[in-house]
Amino acid sequence: MAEADQSVLVAVVYHSGYGHTAKQAEAVAEGAASASGVESRLFSVEEVDGAWEELERAEAIIFGTPTYMGGPSAPFKTFEDATSHVMMAGKWKDKIAAGFTNSGSRSGDKLATLIQLAIFAAQHGMHWVNLGLPPANHSSTGSEEDLNRLGFFLGAGAQSNVDEGPETAPPEADLATARHLGRRVALVARQFASSVTT
Numbered sequence: 001m002a003e004a005d006q007s008v009l010v011a012v013v014y015h016s017g018y019g020h021t022a023k024q025a026e027a028v029a030e031g032a033a034s035a036s037g038v039e040s041r042l043f044s045v046e047e048v049d050g051a052w053e054e055l056e057r058a059e060a061i062i063f064g065t066p067t068y069m070g071g072p073s074a075p076f077k078t079f080e081d082a083t084s085h086v087m088m089a090g091k092w093k094d095k096i097a098a099g100f101t102n103s104g105s106r107s108g109d110k111l112a113t114l115i116q117l118a119i120f121a122a123q124h125g126m127h128w129v130n131l132g133l134p135p136a137n138h139s140s141t142g143s144e145e146d147l148n149r150l151g152f153f154l155g156a157g158a159q160s161n162v163d164e165g166p167e168t169a170p171p172e173a174d175l176a177t178a179r180h181l182g183r184r185v186a187l188v189a190r191q192f193a194s195s196v197t198t
């Protein structure tokens, strides 16, 4: 945990097969770093083997994966399974956690992925932070530009048209929603770190 004069660390661990969820992950990390006194680090699951110590040092870890076949992608699940030794040692207990996912369809069963990420965090004894935005784009005055246009509560959702590359998908509204989640987690982590007494 950070000392009073140290910056709070928010780590983002993600998988992305084709680059779309990577864009969402970058936005989450950018949002986290926008909070003063907070440093964010981005790790793909492919590079996580060199990052265990840094993850242990982090006040918060935000998990992100594309939704494949109605759940986290296989590489992300491999990462989850690789954390069993971390879980047994209680190394992430009482850290802050949150999650995000991106997929091709508006729904695409993304909620199942967010629920799985929340269960994963709970198995580690982490404290789950939700999205904290009202559902948008659900009335005649809503639009595709709204924050949380896909209407999730548990975490951040994004939707990438399957015929577009990561240069244009997911759209800006979903990236702004991701930035919101990163900043929200950073503020909670900062508050949590400052209130920890020994």
Ligand SMILES: Cc1cc2nc3c(=O)[nH]c(=O)nc-3n(C[C@H](O)[C@H](O)[C@H](O)COP(=O)(O)O)c2cc1C
Residues within 6 Å of the ligand: 015, 016, 017, 018, 019, 020, 021, 022, 066, 067, 068, 069, 070, 071, 102, 103, 104, 105, 106, 107, 108, 109, 160, 162
């Ligand atoms: C194996 C596979 C399974 C997929 N399953 C779903 C799904 O269940 N729901 C959905 O909406 N999109 C699904 N998609 C589409 C991806 O979620 C979508 O293309 C996403 O943007 C990919 O993110 P990435 O570029 O980060 O890998 C699937 C794609 C693949 C390759």
